[in-house]
Amino acid sequence: MSLYVTELRRLFKRRLTRLLLVLLVLGLAGVATAFSYSSHKLSPAVVAEAQAKADADYRQATKDWERTVAECDAAAARGEKTEERYGPDCGRQWQPQPEMFDPKWHLPYQFDFRGEFGNFIAVFAGMLALFAFIVGASFVGAEWSTGGMMNLLLWRPKRLAVLATKLAAVLSAVLGVSIVLGALWTLAFWLIGTYRGSTAKMTSGAWQSTAISGGRALALVLAVAAVAAALASLGRHTAMALGAAVGLGVISEIGIRIAVGLAGVRFGDRYVLSTYAMAWFEKQWKLLDYKSCDFAQGQCNPKELLITWQDSALVFGVGTALVLVAAFWLMRRRDIS
Amino acid sequence: MSAVLEIEGLRKTYRSRKRGVRHALDGFDMRVEAGQVHGFLGPNGSGKTTTLRTLLGLIKPNGGRMAILGQELPHSLPVVAGQVGAIVESPQFFPHFSARDTLGLLAQAGELPRQRVDEVLELVGLRDRAGERVKTYSLGMKQRLAVASALLKNPRLLILDEPANGLDPGGIREMRSLMRDLAAAGMTVVLSSHILGEIQLICDSVTIISLGRRVAFGPVEQVLAAHSQGTVRVRLEAVTDLPKAADTLTRAGIRVGTEPDHLLLTGVDKPATVSRLLAEQGLYVSELTPVAVDLESVFLELTATAPVPGQHRQVDQSTKVGEPGTAGTGGGWGA
Numbered sequence: 001m002s003l004y005v006t007e008l009r010r011l012f013k014r015r016l017t018r019l020l021l022v023l024l025v026l027g028l029a030g031v032a033t034a035f036s037y038s039s040h041k042l043s044p045a046v047v048a049e050a051q052a053k054a055d056a057d058y059r060q061a062t063k064d065w066e067r068t069v070a071e072c073d074a075a076a077a078r079g080e081k082t083e084e085r086y087g088p089d090c091g092r093q094w095q096p097q098p099e100m101f102d103p104k105w106h107l108p109y110q111f112d113f114r115g116e117f118g119n120f121i122a123v124f125a126g127m128l129a130l131f132a133f134i135v136g137a138s139f140v141g142a143e144w145s146t147g148g149m150m151n152l153l154l155w156r157p158k159r160l161a162v163l164a165t166k167l168a169a170v171l172s173a174v175l176g177v178s179i180v181l182g183a184l185w186t187l188a189f190w191l192i193g194t195y196r197g198s199t200a201k202m203t204s205g206a207w208q209s210t211a212i213s214g215g216r217a218l219a220l221v222l223a224v225a226a227v228a229a230a231l232a233s234l235g236r237h238t239a240m241a242l243g244a245a246v247g248l249g250v251i252s253e254i255g256i257r258i259a260v261g262l263a264g265v266r267f268g269d270r271y272v273l274s275t276y277a278m279a280w281f282e283k284q285w286k287l288l289d290y291k292s293c294d295f296a297q298g299q300c301n302p303k304e305l306l307i308t309w310q311d312s313a314l315v316f317g318v319g320t321a322l323v324l325v326a327a328f329w330l331m332r333r334r335d336i337s
Numbered sequence: 338m339s340a341v342l343e344i345e346g347l348r349k350t351y352r353s354r355k356r357g358v359r360h361a362l363d364g365f366d367m368r369v370e371a372g373q374v375h376g377f378l379g380p381n382g383s384g385k386t387t388t389l390r391t392l393l394g395l396i397k398p399n400g401g402r403m404a405i406l407g408q409e410l411p412h413s414l415p416v417v418a419g420q421v422g423a424i425v426e427s428p429q430f431f432p433h434f435s436a437r438d439t440l441g442l443l444a445q446a447g448e449l450p451r452q453r454v455d456e457v458l459e460l461v462g463l464r465d466r467a468g469e470r471v472k473t474y475s476l477g478m479k480q481r482l483a484v485a486s487a488l489l490k491n492p493r494l495l496i497l498d499e500p501a502n503g504l505d506p507g508g509i510r511e512m513r514s515l516m517r518d519l520a521a522a523g524m525t526v527v528l529s530s531h532i533l534g535e536i537q538l539i540c541d542s543v544t545i546i547s548l549g550r551r552v553a554f555g556p557v558e559q560v561l562a563a564h565s566q567g568t569v570r571v572r573l574e575a576v577t578d579l580p581k582a583a584d585t586l587t588r589a590g591i592r593v594g595t596e597p598d599h600l601l602l603t604g605v606d607k608p609a610t611v612s613r614l615l616a617e618q619g620l621y622v623s624e625l626t627p628v629a630v631d632l633e634s635v636f637l638e639l640t641a642t643a644p645v646p647g648q649h650r651q652v653d654q655s656t657k658v659g660e661p662g663t664a665g666t667g668g669g670w671g672a
Contacts, residue, residue, distance in 0.1 A: 147429025336395040
């Protein structure tokens with residue numbers, strides 16, 4: 001227990017951890033603040049103003065239509081051909097209707113907590129994952145490269161326990177930061193919804209769904225932290241984790257896309273990691289195979305492949321487990337020189 | 338006297354596709370008695386640091402037996418780790434932490450009282466600089482911090498790899514005094530160093546390693562005596578008598594080296610014999626002095642690492658015990 005507390009203390013004593021934490025808080029606060037300015041509460045006056053604008057648009061359109069019909073009738077009376085220019089029956093069939101002028105078009109953007117907070121959970125998870133990756137990688141990587149790990153092993157000559165404790169410290173720190181900042185993030189958007197948007201229809205079911213989305217985001221952030229720490233331990237340097245992340249990003253998002261595109265693989269995006277990240281956040285992600293369609297024959301519904309969050313759980317879970325097992329195996333096997 | 342550290346037949350082999358098989362430790366033996374300051378010497382690449390790392394569980398051996406404080410290693414290392422303080426090679430610490438933070442974290446990990454940090458900082462002379470970041474420290478100050486971290490546990494066995502590296506002359510003297518005080522207080526100290534004069538001054542016993550094998554061990558005086566080879570310097574009242582004296586002594590079976598103003602005799606058991614032999618020929622001795630060898634010359638001879646003019650010795654060019662024509666197998670010591 002003392003080692004765990006020590007490692008937790010060591011983690012928060014690190015300058016990089018503190019700096020990144022400050023940047024993370026500032027970044028999240030910046031996003032929330034900027035977004036709060038873009039959302040406007042739809043008060044009765046704002047709605048009435050939009051309705052008035054819609055009515056005015058309707059009246060103007062009706063006036064224009066009446067004038068056009070009158071011009072068409074006059075031209076017809078002069079014996080001119082009107083159908084090509086004004087349509088059949090001088091376009092009487094196109095008389096504007098009030099329902100064609102939706103007042104919503106004149107409403108400013110209003111944040112809807114129930115409908116949109118899910119997207120902001122993904123934004124939050126993305127920023128937190130970046131924080132978790134750098135902190136996790138550098139906490140283990142810098143310990144190796146500066147000799148801290150060796151010093152620690154002279155005090156606690158149990159390699160697996162030391163690595164596991166460091167990992168536990170990183171994960172619990174990321175978990176704690178995520179919970180605290182996640183609660184503040186939710187509160188911030190709840191307040192934006194309350195004062196500059198809408199929090200309507202937030203039933204207990206909606207809250208439950210939000211909590212599950214938050215849980216999935218948290219799991220991804222923890223997996224990122226664990227993989228970063230494990231990669232840094234494998235390479236015994238922070239750069240190993242950062243290099244692996246960049247390499248994986250390039251291979252997965254560019255290399256594989258090009259390769260499957262050239263090979264004509266159907267649903268090639270199922271081999272790309274970001275597909276599974278999208279499915280993880282959105283619960284499911286639909287891939288479309290446009291090659292299955294012959295648009296010359298008219299409308300076509302392309303074939304679909306549904307990637308579910310369970311598929312993502314399998315991919316990310318197996319990937320994380322493999323990296324962790326490799327890190328612990330090498331920690332046990334390799335000499336420290 | 339009980340052994341605090343025992344190593345028997347320790348082997349560590351590195352295999353590389355490029356360089357083939359290299360035996361870093363090739364049946365190495367070592368024994369350190371309780372309460373001693375023990376010097377651990379060897380040329381670069383001889384296996385010193387590999388031995389210490391293996392002992393401390395950082396490297397897995399391929400064979401052999403190790404024990405600290407009677408506990409078999411590496412199995413019982415977690416049991417004895419609390420009683421072993423060590424620094425291995427150059428001191429490495431997280432550069433953005435202060436010395437106090439660094440030691441505080443180690444003390445917390447080892448469940449030691451916080452005041453112990455202040456005690457060791459005082460002991461190594463870092464008290465007034467303890468709040469500064471390690472990256473601002475000189476090599477000598479980092480070395481002091483490393484020694485402080487090793488002393489933090491108040492260990493029964495202290496293993497120090499090059500503790501005087503980077504220290505100023507005052508610091509070296511302080512380190513020497515500290516080692517002596519620690520040993521006097523009952524701590525056993527294993528000291529690996531290339532400053533052989535220091536080793537000779539402060540160590541009770543030594544082990545010399547070359548190419549992964551022990552080439553000499555025992556109390557310092559015993560190792561020196563075994564290698565003094567009974568060398569004696571002889572001066573006569575008249576320098577012109579030196580050739581005649583050399584002839585007389587050679588005929589008596591003594592190896593004689595002629596210098597411009599004196600003779601150097603080797604293989605002399607009793608200097609009085611020399612005096613008698615020369616007196617019988619009417620040659621009168623003005624100086625008859627046993628030539629003391631120092632640890633450095635013994636080390637260079639045993640490990641065959643003395644510089645040779647015009648040659649550039651490579652790191653792995655040193656003595657391997659058991660090879661024909663190599664030193665270190667006679668005189669009752671060596672493997």
